[in-house]
Amino acid sequence: MKKPWGGRFKKKTDSAMERFSASVDYDQRLYAYDIEGSIAHCKMLAKCKIIAAAESKKIVVGLNKIRKEIESGRFVFDAALEDVHMNIESRLIEIVGPVGGKLHTGRSRNDQICLDVRLYLRHETCEIQRLLQRLNRALFAQAKKTVDHIIPGYTHMQRAQPVRLAHHLLAYLEMLGRDADRLWDNLKRIDVMPLGAAALAGAGYPLDRAYVAKLLKFPEISHNSMDAVGDRDFMIEFCANASILMMHLSRFCEELVLWSASEFDFVELSDAFTTGSSIMPQKKNPDAAELTRAKTGRVYGNLVSLLALMKSLPMAYNRDLQEDKEALFDTVDTVKDCLEVFGGMIQSARFKKIPVQRLESAGFLTATEMADYLAERGVPFRQAHEITGKAVALCIESGRQSLSELSLAELKAMWPKFKADIFDYLTIEGCVDRKNVYGGTARKQVMKQIARWERKLKNN
Amino acid sequence: MKKPWGGRFKKKTDSAMERFSASVDYDQRLYAYDIEGSIAHCKMLAKCKIIAAAESKKIVVGLNKIRKEIESGRFVFDAALEDVHMNIESRLIEIVGPVGGKLHTGRSRNDQICLDVRLYLRHETCEIQRLLQRLNRALFAQAKKTVDHIIPGYTHMQRAQPVRLAHHLLAYLEMLGRDADRLWDNLKRIDVMPLGAAALAGAGYPLDRAYVAKLLKFPEISHNSMDAVGDRDFMIEFCANASILMMHLSRFCEELVLWSASEFDFVELSDAFTTGSSIMPQKKNPDAAELTRAKTGRVYGNLVSLLALMKSLPMAYNRDLQEDKEALFDTVDTVKDCLEVFGGMIQSARFKKIPVQRLESAGFLTATEMADYLAERGVPFRQAHEITGKAVALCIESGRQSLSELSLAELKAMWPKFKADIFDYLTIEGCVDRKNVYGGTARKQVMKQIARWERKLKNN
Amino acid sequence: MKKPWGGRFKKKTDSAMERFSASVDYDQRLYAYDIEGSIAHCKMLAKCKIIAAAESKKIVVGLNKIRKEIESGRFVFDAALEDVHMNIESRLIEIVGPVGGKLHTGRSRNDQICLDVRLYLRHETCEIQRLLQRLNRALFAQAKKTVDHIIPGYTHMQRAQPVRLAHHLLAYLEMLGRDADRLWDNLKRIDVMPLGAAALAGAGYPLDRAYVAKLLKFPEISHNSMDAVGDRDFMIEFCANASILMMHLSRFCEELVLWSASEFDFVELSDAFTTGSSIMPQKKNPDAAELTRAKTGRVYGNLVSLLALMKSLPMAYNRDLQEDKEALFDTVDTVKDCLEVFGGMIQSARFKKIPVQRLESAGFLTATEMADYLAERGVPFRQAHEITGKAVALCIESGRQSLSELSLAELKAMWPKFKADIFDYLTIEGCVDRKNVYGGTARKQVMKQIARWERKLKNN
């Protein structure tokens, strides 16, 4: 197979090298963007009279034909032609004759690949936003259903204070909401048209770059040709955002795995998102959550890979940049798969209502309440904290599981001004609803956030 | 030393454990933000009548006194008191008596540390923007001086096409400009007031969170208390942005190191930013560039450290979160140091003008021009590329260093319609100025970008 | 302050640059190794008659004096002198006069720092092995005490099969045992004497490198001077080993955190290794475990930092290499701290014995036993698995918590040949002791491993 750049070469490429350097195995997924970009470039060349209108039409017809060939699976990609660009161009020349060679006028693979990837990532960013919305809606629906489920809130995995399950779920909505914001911010930097940079110095033809941008719906064009061919920021930023998003999912996964354990038993995941064991017949494993948690590492790895790739690369283009794509594609695929499965898992999960006795049976969830009771009555908080600590210690020593089991006499021995109203403070429900500050877990506050999210999810 | 949480504990903390878990060694740098936040919290407690106005005043006086003690170096931080918060609170109680214990009403260290770090990172983001501007101005000044310096543009470290040095330098301005944009985007997510979340469930007191936000100039307050105490996104996003910024610097460093080598000899770095060798008396080493390049790895490492830290952490607060600070502080310090030194290095660098003969002596920088010449005359680009490739091969075989050394006859043997005007295309200057597309390296385009950056740098 | 390399320099170093490039803040911790190496180098110079014996003695006396000054805290390190080497050399010349300048004959800071770090890391590797042994002994002691504690074994955090707690703890001994092996393997590559490489090309003096190696107890000397000054493999290998070690600890931490939760309640960590909450008086948090888990990310980050640092560095020495030290030091410190605290935490932990009813109350821990019962009686395993799966489903539907609650009649309805002996298979203890293959959790096998570890720990 003759190389399109073979003019000055004497020996042919080593076969291991050919396989090693070919990217068509993975960059062929960009074909639609490559063709879309080529059509825009071609129309512009005609508009600028760099090629004739008739030539342009012929090329566009050829490109559309190739698109159909690829879509129908009839197109054979050839590694000897290195990449998606050369595979398409070579077929174009077969179809339309030597005039196909004019398509590459004023363009280089260096700016062409940047265009393709930007079109691709713009599209995929929108897909991810859609999947994120779907997950957020599932989460929101569960939150709405669980306003009156009370669970232990944990710090250090120790029972700390009781919270509404809806409040807990809404915390994830906040995280995922920030993920969406970051992805939109990123999109501003993806959505920039690089064509016209050519190899590195800018094209030597009077191209109308703004026209190409208009055809391809880019709000902005790149300002420096050397930057345009060497910039991979938008990918790294995407992978960093994806890493944070996956980190959020991993935290939720961890909780779903724990909550599915018989020790917690807060949730039952659907059969549709769990699997069994080949050896232990009783098992029902939270695989979707475990796999998503694991794939977090994979997305982190892709980010590191790109950062290491770019470190210390001199300008402008280096072949190293070819290695950016698999990490990016894998990140996009992984995030989409995880969001899809996670959405289904949440939507089909059944959160169980925990009986109050279970909440009171361990962890002294209402201890802060006693301290607050004292503080409200003028005891400096530090001292209030200490008195309560001693009450907890007394319960533990005497085998009582809740502060409400202490007698008023025992309490008065620790602080003489205790009155019977202390016992109102030590109920789970009261404890939750006293957290009535904006953003707190009191019913009123949780309902306020549910209303806020209802609006937010409607607007998207 | 009695622990502020010691009520229910019987045994004292192991001494290795005490050292291990104390954070005051590094979090003491947050003291000013901690005090500022405490003052705002205290004023709000009084406004809401949770504590008396007189108590509030006393506490504020005490806090201001502590600030002065720390600033003057008289304050002794004690690891047994664990962290900056407890060191300050404990001293406060010494100064103002038990009323000092009321400051912690409606607050937890969990939300307090979030506040401190957000105040800190807001401040440091602005500092970094300032240093970035300073570097950008130095870069801009160099670009303005080097519009007429022509250097070889490289791809694959092979000479590709000649470019203006200013164009090359402006590419870095584009990169650093995006870095600034990302940091501003990040700031929106830093600038959120978390106080009121208390331990995790929200405060049990009727706090006026909006008032605290107003006093501390936060445009937004957090919407979910569990998210508020567990959210470290804004730090990770910062570290990701810092990684991209350092990646840009590392690329520039690589070029400065190469350009300082006698093989390139494009720049002379100032004595003030280079050092010598303890054994080789002739050496003048580009240490500032090498160290900055190296510190890129360090910033990457901090990012990985935070991502790994957060993976799979269940809600809400876990002690793991304490380990976020050193990675963040180190990233802030490293970025600031690098920007400062880099700015000085650029400002004091002397870029050398490369004689035309050197540009013509290797690399066939004008080869694309010949291909474009052919393409403009109707030869399909692919064929034009091949003809030029053969012309290059002919030069190499016959020991000629530039395509302009070929005779018209030799050229005609390759393509009969060559005319003498081809030699106009093969001058370095002509080659550069034919790249006259927006964002290209032609003089006109470079001047346009210089004007654009002049405006941008003025507005900041 | 005059630079030792200032001969050809005209301008003085910028003050920000001076701070930026100085390493003495952190490399001063190498002083003892630096002096030890210098003494050996100096003795060798005299032995080879490169300097006079009297000169050598004078220098050695001076170096010993400096060591004492540093140990007693009287030595003032000066950043203007850049690093530990120059600080010591400069003081040496103050003490012994110009003859001190002869110490650097045949040596460069490039090979000197390699020597220092190798001496340091050899020492610290042994320290880490000692701390690892200490932890392993604590773990072993706990295993010995808990042979008859049966806990649920988990896969996917779902109860899978009952195991002996000792068996679970011994799994960590296996992991930590491999960590020790890896560190010993690493030591072979640390323990190589680099001095004599000078700047990069080898010393220009007839040095007796083997003699230096002998004085410093190195079994091997480096074979290539350029490799010697640029090799940082041994550090990266160390950091990779440290990462795996920390990963093991993080897994154990995760379990200790869970087991301390009231939902599991398998262990009580000592007050000496836990802390309380500033707001929630009942809390007893497994901070040592959480912090160790978090520090895993930090050690990972250091590894990434070094790998990124070294990528694509041309030979031989580059100033980038100075940035290797903080990541290494931090890794050493972190691993040592974690091992120390972890050892204490394990030693002082109280593992609780779980009542059989709790083991039988959830998770169908004996289900595999039923499948094995069937398989032993000729039912192909796949079919046995399915029958048992249905038995589990029947229990769940009918609200029974253990397979042993099914009647023989019910069982026969699923497989007619069930006999009463099936109920022997469904006891927890029987289930454990039937896992009597080498490496299994049966009492006999666990005792065998305890004996094996007793021998192994004695030999170290």
Place this chain on the structure above:
Amino acid sequence: MKKPWGGRFKKKTDSAMERFSASVDYDQRLYAYDIEGSIAHCKMLAKCKIIAAAESKKIVVGLNKIRKEIESGRFVFDAALEDVHMNIESRLIEIVGPVGGKLHTGRSRNDQICLDVRLYLRHETCEIQRLLQRLNRALFAQAKKTVDHIIPGYTHMQRAQPVRLAHHLLAYLEMLGRDADRLWDNLKRIDVMPLGAAALAGAGYPLDRAYVAKLLKFPEISHNSMDAVGDRDFMIEFCANASILMMHLSRFCEELVLWSASEFDFVELSDAFTTGSSIMPQKKNPDAAELTRAKTGRVYGNLVSLLALMKSLPMAYNRDLQEDKEALFDTVDTVKDCLEVFGGMIQSARFKKIPVQRLESAGFLTATEMADYLAERGVPFRQAHEITGKAVALCIESGRQSLSELSLAELKAMWPKFKADIFDYLTIEGCVDRKNVYGGTARKQVMKQIARWERKLKNN
């Protein structure tokens, strides 16, 4: 498709989940190891009379048949059967009937996959060693040819001292030699037989694990069943070693890229391992070196991915562990491809001899020699360094490129005792051969190392 674990499940698996959790797309590459392991397990079951000899034979025949079906491409893997194990087992039962279900007796997928991966990685480690040897031989051959090529040795990319090219190349042999050592060390920990661990607690059958180990040529068997199913150390260690190996290649790549630049022009890479540009006809790009350099980031990323994956995973098996394979496979493939291409690139490279004038024309390569001349004559090294620094400064000011261009009078003005013999020190060749310490770049020393490597490469 009926799941092999479906007994207790009511709803069928969601289709997105089925795709998400299936591993057969990538784990099918383990088929040969899976079958090999199954045959050994099956023979052992018969030997231990757990299944009948006739049954065993039938199963082995079936397994061998499946192997042939796969090898010939006739086997259809089905994602609904999840993984390679279930695909093979399911086909086995089709072929041999229900008796095929007996193969899984005493085994779980948890230990089975560990066995497969260990067999795989043992094989691939040996393949990598072979490719490493091949590269080392190519490198050695080049070193042998270039003993008398002198190049500038660089530190900080500044010319430092002249070195033999062979010496430079031998430095890479040292690095790659350590890589081989590390991989052998790793192999000890790969080569451990895990089967018998079953799901986590050990098999419930009297298996003869030693016999399986013997059949599969494992020198050791695992000692703890819970560790056996959860241990991924050997993979991470492999990925860490691969990262260090790639780091070494990346350094060499960097140099080959630079040396191919017209500014250095030290090497010409073969057409077979370079490619051209689609737009710039003169280009000959060192793509193999650039791609290998880039793939370093990829291998780093895989390491990070595995470390993040394993962090904080509780015992014993979690589905997360399934995500280990793609990172491992990709690392193996990448390292093998890079070694193969790198070997070819080195073998076919033509290193150019650099004329002495070029060596003398810049960088003052002999400056250390002058300092050593002075030191040998009793001037303390520090002072000798300073005098030489001034001589360099004088050359620069007066436009002379080499110290040998100074007159004796000029030299005497700096140090009165200079004699004419100084000029012998200032020749390039003399300078190289005075580095005659073990490991130095003098001809004698380089020949010694060549002899050493000749022996080493013969023995492998």
